[in-house]
Amino acid sequence: MKRLPLKLLISTLFISTTFPAFAEVGGSSNGIGQQAQATPATRTILVKMDDINYSQKTIDVKPGETVRFVLKNEGALMHEFNIGQAASQLEHQRKMASLFKDGTLTPTGMAERIVWHERYGTGDSNPPGYPEVIKAKHDDPNAVLVEPGTTKEFVWTFPQAGSLSFACTLPGHYQAGMVGEFALR
Numbered sequence: 001m002k003r004l005p006l007k008l009l010i011s012t013l014f015i016s017t018t019f020p021a022f023a024e025v026g027g028s029s030n031g032i033g034q035q036a037q038a039t040p041a042t043r044t045i046l047v048k049m050d051d052i053n054y055s056q057k058t059i060d061v062k063p064g065e066t067v068r069f070v071l072k073n074e075g076a077l078m079h080e081f082n083i084g085q086a087a088s089q090l091e092h093q094r095k096m097a098s099l100f101k102d103g104t105l106t107p108t109g110m111a112e113r114i115v116w117h118e119r120y121g122t123g124d125s126n127p128p129g130y131p132e133v134i135k136a137k138h139d140d141p142n143a144v145l146v147e148p149g150t151t152k153e154f155v156w157t158f159p160q161a162g163s164l165s166f167a168c169t170l171p172g173h174y175q176a177g178m179v180g181e182f183a184l185r
Ligand SMILES: [Cu+2]
Pocket: 052, 078, 079, 080, 168, 169, 170, 173, 178
């Protein structure tokens, strides 16, 4: 068998690992709203994160409103701001746990994992085989990871109605109470 070029191998891997993320979250089609662009009129809400809390337990938003969230992580651990329904946030916790398990996410940030592939015909899959760098795929449109000591912006257009929460799905954080409700009114 002919050896696959490394580039092709990596892109194949990329597709297989990112596809579930797209299949899982459908933006506006599942009624949770969608990412948006801010305009000068967009209201800004500051949400601070520490270990292990959000600064708010409830955030008031108007039906259909677009809000710019400024997410400031003042803790020593990485945190997430995930907008969704409780069931999908529970599902996302499982995905996060698997990223931790494979070593591409750590309590403080993204990591890289190196897998050594066998150099064709040598029978040796350890160095000096050829390395492949694997990075965590966390590109869900309804969630953002905020590394310790950093601030990120996230702009979201809310639906007209629905029961939505914001949550951190890093292992143990949701259970520790890192979850709050959006009050659409
Ligand atoms: Cu957290």
